[in-house]
Amino acid sequence: MKAILVLIVAGVALAAQPRQPIGSLQAPIDNLFSTWTAKDSPGCALGVFQNGAMAYGRGYGTASLEHDAPITTDSVFYAGSVSKQFTAMAAALAIQQEKLAYDDPVRKYLPELPAHADAIKISHLVHHTSGLRDYNTLLTIAGRRDEDAWDNRAVLRITAKQAALNFSPGDEYLYSNTGYTLLATIVERATSTPFAEFADRHIFKPLEMTASHFHVDARRLVRGRALGYGGRAGAWTLDTPINERAGAGGLYTSIPDLLKWDENFYTGKVGGAELLKRLQTRGTLNNGTTIAYAWGLQIGNYRGLPIVEHSGSLGGYRAHVLRFPAQHTSVALLCNASSIGATGLAREVAGVILKDRFTEAPAPVQGGVAGTAASTPWLPTESELRDFAGTYYGAELDATFAILLRKTDKATSQLMLQRDSGAELQVLSPRSTPSGSTTGAGEFQAGALRIRFDRDATGTVTGLLVDAGRVRGIKFVRR
Secondary structure, three states, X not given: OHHHHHHHHHHHHHHOOOOOOOOOOHHHHHHOOHHHOOOOOOOEEEEEEEOOEEEEEEEEOEEEOOOOEEOXXXXXXXOHHHHHHHHHHHHHHHHHOOOOOOOOEHHHOOOOOOHHHOOOEHHHHXXXXXXXXXXXXXXXXXXXXXXXXXXXXXXXXXXXXXXXXXXXXXXXXXXXXXXXXHHHHHHHHHHOOOHHHHHHHHHHOOOOOOOOEEOOOOOOOOOXXXXXXXXXXXXXXXXXXXXXXXXXXOEEEOHHHHHHHHHHHHHOOOOOHHHHHHHOOOOEOOOOOXXXXXXXXXXXXXXXXXXXXXXXXXXXXXXXXXXXXXXXXXXXEEEOEOOOOHHHHHHHHHHHHOOOOOOOOOOOOOOOOOOOOOEEOOOOOHHHHXXXXXXXXXXXXXXXXXXXXXXXXXXXXXXXXEEOOOOOOEEEEXXXXXXXXXXXOOEEEEOOEEEEEEEOOOOOEEEEEEEOOOOOOEEEEEO
């Protein structure tokens, strides 16, 4: 009886300690996270998986700054776009069940979309080649808060109001959260099962991923949740998303659950070998070009070794899962501060674990901007700026831009952007244009927004167009 008691006590002691590292690599791994170990700092949960087992797992930093709760490997984090590989798996399983097909038109399931979406297929959503404008970027343009509790129905309504695509389906690759949110809705409609329930029934439960779920109810309690934070050391602010979207994001998960998910790519317990092969098959553009993006996964090469990976971010959460299939080794990182570079950290951990397996040195950090063309600043006069001042309405976003002319401290004039959402005023900076070009006249930059003003035949400013990374050509009409 005494021997049994000793074993139990020893087991408890071991459970409270980090799992044993690979050889003597604990110190160099832990050193990578030295910035994030303080009690008053957020941090990360790390998992190193090798040959189906947790080779090393540890928590660094604090899960809740309000309650001094430490991060452990069992802490549950919002995983951001790491969710996409699970959405892709759900779609692949629905295809396997013959509930939908890879080349089905999306309007077969989403008749709410306008006619310009006729050419979009399921395959285009999977590989980010649909041309659909990214809803996160649309919300940013409109000045709405990203953490608002938008659900999949709201995303569909916003998408249905768009007057155009960024490009013809299949012509380009451009990352679109809209595509994966719509993909989740399609799985839901095709299977007559709520998407979160479908994922739970066909992915999480079979793999015994007990902490994982798609968070479609903001009121739902999450045991062991690490809260997300923004700001910097000494001035942390709560930045935990409350949205109810699923597909592009929405996944809450833990390091032990990600181990089970990762190992499924070797065992095929869920889906089988052929389906797992499909998930890692890269997309192809209309011109025959093969892109790096597969099914919610990036396929590539790092320091001479093949990799499969994806990152995730929203609010104060950062995540990255990096797999080296030939070495049966993966690094999973779940973090709760927006200032943590999870992708870089995951690569650094891999650099420690696989240092003798790489065939290439790390790529050098590039300084400066290569190939910058000579440019001529466009310096509009106050009279020219006054032409652009006014109120503009964008029906696709149901949003209003007020373009204001203001005096600076130096008594010069500049344009400011005010949005009806209450977002802070932004300066509109005239864009420099290539030498000899006049296309920049009437073009401004406001943060990530590129704004181009339109004129009619008489020279009167009639509206503006907004480009912002994953969104092109949103129209606003002058009122």
